[in-house]
Amino acid sequence: MNQEQIVSENKTQENSILEVSHLEKSFGTHSVLKDISFRVHPGDVVSVIGASGSGKSTMLRCINLLEVPDGGSILYHGEDITARKMDVPAYRARVGMVFQSFNLFSNMTVLENCMVGQIKVAKKSKEEAKEKALRFLDKVGMSAYVNAKPRQLSGGQKQRVAIARALAMEPEILLFDEPTSALDPQMVGEVLEVMTALAKEGLTMIVVTHEMAFARDISSHVLFMADGVICEEGTPKQIFEQPKEEATKEFLARFRNML
Amino acid sequence: MISNMSFIERIFYILQKYGTSYLKGAGTTLVIALVSTFIGCIIGFLSGIIQTIPVDKKRDPLIKRVLLGIVNVILRIYIEVFRGTPMIVQAVFIYYGLAQVCNVQLGMWQAAFLVVSINTGAYMAESVRGGIISVDPGQMEGAKAIGMTHVQAMVNVILPQAFRNILPQIGNNLIINIKDTSVLSVISVVDLFFVHKSVSGALYTYFESATIVMAIYLTMTLITSRLLRLWEKKMDGGDNYELVDVMDIGSQLGKKESR
Numbered sequence: 001m002n003q004e005q006i007v008s009e010n011k012t013q014e015n016s017i018l019e020v021s022h023l024e025k026s027f028g029t030h031s032v033l034k035d036i037s038f039r040v041h042p043g044d045v046v047s048v049i050g051a052s053g054s055g056k057s058t059m060l061r062c063i064n065l066l067e068v069p070d071g072g073s074i075l076y077h078g079e080d081i082t083a084r085k086m087d088v089p090a091y092r093a094r095v096g097m098v099f100q101s102f103n104l105f106s107n108m109t110v111l112e113n114c115m116v117g118q119i120k121v122a123k124k125s126k127e128e129a130k131e132k133a134l135r136f137l138d139k140v141g142m143s144a145y146v147n148a149k150p151r152q153l154s155g156g157q158k159q160r161v162a163i164a165r166a167l168a169m170e171p172e173i174l175l176f177d178e179p180t181s182a183l184d185p186q187m188v189g190e191v192l193e194v195m196t197a198l199a200k201e202g203l204t205m206i207v208v209t210h211e212m213a214f215a216r217d218i219s220s221h222v223l224f225m226a227d228g229v230i231c232e233e234g235t236p237k238q239i240f241e242q243p244k245e246e247a248t249k250e251f252l253a254r255f256r257n258m259l
Numbered sequence: 260m261i262s263n264m265s266f267i268e269r270i271f272y273i274l275q276k277y278g279t280s281y282l283k284g285a286g287t288t289l290v291i292a293l294v295s296t297f298i299g300c301i302i303g304f305l306s307g308i309i310q311t312i313p314v315d316k317k318r319d320p321l322i323k324r325v326l327l328g329i330v331n332v333i334l335r336i337y338i339e340v341f342r343g344t345p346m347i348v349q350a351v352f353i354y355y356g357l358a359q360v361c362n363v364q365l366g367m368w369q370a371a372f373l374v375v376s377i378n379t380g381a382y383m384a385e386s387v388r389g390g391i392i393s394v395d396p397g398q399m400e401g402a403k404a405i406g407m408t409h410v411q412a413m414v415n416v417i418l419p420q421a422f423r424n425i426l427p428q429i430g431n432n433l434i435i436n437i438k439d440t441s442v443l444s445v446i447s448v449v450d451l452f453f454v455h456k457s458v459s460g461a462l463y464t465y466f467e468s469a470t471i472v473m474a475i476y477l478t479m480t481l482i483t484s485r486l487l488r489l490w491e492k493k494m495d496g497g498d499n500y501e502l503v504d505v506m507d508i509g510s511q512l513g514k515k516e517s518r
Binding site: 064066068084089090091092093094096097099101102103104105106107108109116117120121122143144145146147148149152162165166169 | 315318
């Protein structure tokens, strides 16, 4: 049985992990998100594409409650995460996030970065945390750098450590906020390679990205956003080969020579 | 007789006669400066931490917001009053105020520690607040994204970085305090400057005694600033790191798996 079959079977059997409905967010009078709705099922790799300023990152930050939504709801296994009684830190520990600017803790070594969450948040023992940190650092090819401080690493290396740090919490779903946008072209490849491997292993991911090739080849589902709404959504095949909306066609035309 | 001596001879004469008094005074000055800077730092950190507690209008209960508001107003008043008035006046105000209004007669040490700590605390409060604010907001987001609470993020990520950022200012305050304890002679604290006043008053050797006292103050501050630089260097760690043998990690993991 190949990966796709497993994923599609899971989809029919299980409920969605995340259910975003009618999500709204504005900064002052500027409305950034208007009525966003979609679902994420286990094993989904959802790519969110669209022009800068279309609200992609804001939407992702709302899912992790780094921004507080103004309207609509985000259900995590049926539970409204914006509810007052919601244990937000516990929720965030289950939903990992990888940032454009890495946000590695600059006062810690690579290894400590990957251990601190496990020890302080997940209350694991030091030995257990270290073993798991090494395992995930090994996975992203950064285990040789355990003693380095973030400032001593290249952008691509930092981002791979950031992915390992998120993975070490064993999240149910991992959010990527333009993970390669701050990287030199030659470093983009090493990060995408890691992400591709994770997708193939069946990790549930939402990826805000400008890497069209990744969105087309790796994701199971693509959302195209424009002006704070989901303009079009579907499988990569539908979006990249038979886009229906004029805005989608126009946006993708810019990437034509790259795909 | 002293009036027939040359400048150098007078200095030696004074040192011979009152050398231990000067040393005792210098010791008192140093102890007051060190202890008060330390207590001032604690006041400053507490105040800076309280002032940077985020308030979530939707989620936080009213009582927390009101309490925090009141505490913040009190802190602002404290900071403005003690930064905005001379320490020499504060010393007189507190020492005689407590005696007259509250009928509390402070001892020399109590008075010195109280006045200098409160004064230093007001300055440190602003330094710490600035130090916390100046840490890249991405660090807090990174910490929250792995499920840390505000307190955990502060303790593990933000404060260590803020502390490093404000270490030069802590050093500054220590050096200022070594010098400024001299104003405590107005409430009869027997520090270095008090010794100078007593000696020069007895022998009418203002210039000679001032020369000695200048030299002692300068020695203390130079040594202090040298030690602080060493501490800063130590905190920053080296610029190099050692690559760890990947095979070694592999075998470590292997061992743990087979257990």
